[in-house]
Amino acid sequence: MFIVTAKEMYDIDHYTMHEAGLDGKILMENAGRAISGRMEKFMDKSNKITVFAGAGNNGGDGFVIARTLYNRSYDVQVFQVVPDQKITGDAHYHKLLYLNYGGRVFSSDDHGHLVSRLDETDVIVDAMVGIGISGKLRAPISDIAERINQSDATVIAVDVPSGLPADEGISNFQSVQADYTYMVGAAKMTAFLESTSPYYGGWEKVDIGFPASSFPMCSSRELWGEEQYRETMPEREKYAHKGKHGKGLIIGGSSKMPGSIAMAAKASLKAGTGLLTVASSETVIRMIASHCVEAMYQPVPESDGYLTDDPDLSVSDYDAVAIGVGMGRSNRSAAAFRHAVQDTNGPLIVDADGFYHVKPLLDQLAQREHPTVLTPHPGEMAELMDVSIPEVLKNPFRLSAEFAEKYNVYVILKGRHTLITAPDGRQAVNDTGNPGLAKGGSGDVLTGIVHAMVMQEQGIFQALCNACFVHGAAADWMVENSRACHDLMATDVIEGISMVYRAIS
Ligand SMILES: NC(=O)C1=CN([C@@H]2O[C@H](COP(=O)(O)OP(=O)(O)OC[C@H]3O[C@@H](n4cnc5c(N)ncnc54)[C@H](O)[C@@H]3O)[C@@H](O)[C@H]2O)[C@@H](O)CC1
Numbered sequence: 414m415f416i417v418t419a420k421e422m423y424d425i426d427h428y429t430m431h432e433a434g435l436d437g438k439i440l441m442e443n444a445g446r447a448i449s450g451r452m453e454k455f456m457d458k459s460n461k462i463t464v465f466a467g468a469g470n471n472g473g474d475g476f477v478i479a480r481t482l483y484n485r486s487y488d489v490q491v492f493q494v495v496p497d498q499k500i501t502g503d504a505h506y507h508k509l510l511y512l513n514y515g516g517r518v519f520s521s522d523d524h525g526h527l528v529s530r531l532d533e534t535d536v537i538v539d540a541m542v543g544i545g546i547s548g549k550l551r552a553p554i555s556d557i558a559e560r561i562n563q564s565d566a567t568v569i570a571v572d573v574p575s576g577l578p579a580d581e582g583i584s585n586f587q588s589v590q591a592d593y594t595y596m597v598g599a600a601k602m603t604a605f606l607e608s609t610s611p612y613y614g615g616w617e618k619v620d621i622g623f624p625a626s627s628f629p630m631c632s633s634r635e636l637w638g639e640e641q642y643r644e645t646m647p648e649r650e651k652y653a654h655k656g657k658h659g660k661g662l663i664i665g666g667s668s669k670m671p672g673s674i675a676m677a678a679k680a681s682l683k684a685g686t687g688l689l690t691v692a693s694s695e696t697v698i699r700m701i702a703s704h705c706v707e708a709m710y711q712p713v714p715e716s717d718g719y720l721t722d723d724p725d726l727s728v729s730d731y732d733a734v735a736i737g738v739g740m741g742r743s744n745r746s747a748a749a750f751r752h753a754v755q756d757t758n759g760p761l762i763v764d765a766d767g768f769y770h771v772k773p774l775l776d777q778l779a780q781r782e783h784p785t786v787l788t789p790h791p792g793e794m795a796e797l798m799d800v801s802i803p804e805v806l807k808n809p810f811r812l813s814a815e816f817a818e819k820y821n822v823y824v825i826l827k828g829r830h831t832l833i834t835a836p837d838g839r840q841a842v843n844d845t846g847n848p849g850l851a852k853g854g855s856g857d858v859l860t861g862i863v864h865a866m867v868m869q870e871q872g873i874f875q876a877l878c879n880a881c882f883v884h885g886a887a888a889d890w891m892v893e894n895s896r897a898c899h900d901l902m903a904t905d906v907i908e909g910i911s912m913v914y915r916a917i918s
Pocket residue numbers: 426437438440441444467468469470471472473474503541542543544545546547548549550551552554571572573597598
């Protein structure tokens with residue numbers, strides 16, 4: 414499923430109508446028909462349905478929904494939230510059809526009727542404003558949005574909850590709170606932002622006949638889910654040997670944080686790494702070796718509990734190197750970090766305290782011949798980019814793309830909707846995971862999975878997307894079957910990896 418900005422959606426629309434030749438009235442018919450069909454799961458024939466229709470094509474979709482439901486004998490009324498003369502074009506055509514079929518349209522200016530109808534309404538269809546919104550909701554629609562939000566009815570939004578644009582970057586907004594949103598043709602960016610996604614309620618996408626080829630032409634952003642995982646995750650060959658699945662190195666750990674690297678190592682092996690070496694201080698190795706017996710251990714010198722550089726550590730001998738977990742921010746470790754950045758001869762994954770060490774080396778990353786992967790959460794991303802955390806949360810797509818391009822890195826911006834960005838601008842949003850992951854250690858497990866995935870036979874971007882998918886799906890499986898969000902531990906997520914591999918292939 415593609416994720417679009419408003420401009421990209423209008424480009425798809427334009428291509429469909431003017432290049433492929435499908436009439437806008439038919440698209441509107443398809444949108445309204447598809448949504449009204451699916452909406453039936455929220456209602457029965459005894460329900461009263463009230464459609465709020467605006468002036469644009471979003472309102473047009475609302476008239477088709479009203480006509481379709483009316484024609485199926487539902488008790489439907491339309492409240493038009495703009496004057497008659499504002500309803501033009503395809504929306505006007507569909508308004509007339511609805512009237513010709515016997516439907517009734519009322520003005521939202523008739524407050525008495527509006528209040529009494531809302532009192533008895535079971536299902537509200539919000540077709541006031543879609544992705545054509547500019548600025549904050551204006552009166553009278555802002556007042557009606559407030560009334561809708563106060564009502565006990567089930568609120569179904571068409572395309573987006575009125576008030577939300579498709580694009581990221583907003584902070585001052587007012588929106589209808591939907592229970593469920595039917596997004597038309599493609600998912601909209603605001604469905605994945607922390608501040609706006611709750612207004613969508615549950616959601617799904619409806620297909621209305623846009624040519625499949627129009628999406629990749631206009632957007633390079635997609636939602637990554639089970640379908641994409643199944644299509645891209647490589648199978649294990651019958652004659653495979655351990656060398657085929659990656660000889661990996663993880664560098665990190667400090668005496669205060671020995672567990673992080675143990676979890677990353679376990680997760681890497683569980684996710685499929687063929688041969689794993691853990692490079693850490695002797696203190697850390699003594700603490701963790703019995704917890705991850707399958708790994709090999711390479712002691713490196715330490716100072717005050719922090720690892721320091723070991724010039725004899727042959728990082729170039731490994732297929733992929735992950736560095737940073739549990740490493741701490743001591744400048745004693747800086748040389749070890751530079752060593753890894755300069756000599757790693759394959760994908761390099763940087764996480765956690767690694768960002769502190771990598772920041773002065775960003776220009777060097779841009780010169781690396783092999784992929785570099787950074788896995789920050791919003792706080793770490795903000796620090797890397799010298800912006801505030803709210804700024805990152807407001808513009809995750811744009812900021813990730815700018816950073817990835819500038820420094821030639823892959824960025825995994827973690828969160829409820831983890832965003833994966835390639836240096837060439839491709840982006841994917843991972844769909845799996847749950848609040849059980851909001852606990853120390855979850856990120857270390859992700860690093861381990863990413864480390865394993867980049868050594869399997871798949872494109873690097875797919876590898877990163879699949880790593881995020883498996884991480885979230887493992888947590889989902891555990892929460893559905895044997896844990897709750899409260900007690901899910903990072904080590905449980907490692908266990909869950911097996912369940913994902915067994916269940917989905
Ligand atoms: N070709 C078609 O028929 C299609 C229609 N679609 C629908 O059309 C929508 C986009 O249609 P439009 O481009 O006509 O735009 P919209 O219908 O989303 O919005 C435009 C209307 O909203 C009003 N408006 C804008 N900002 C406002 C604000 N801050 N406060 C109050 N009113 C405001 C404008 O005055 C205008 O009347 C999509 O969201 C979708 O629902 C899509 O489904 C794609 C296909």
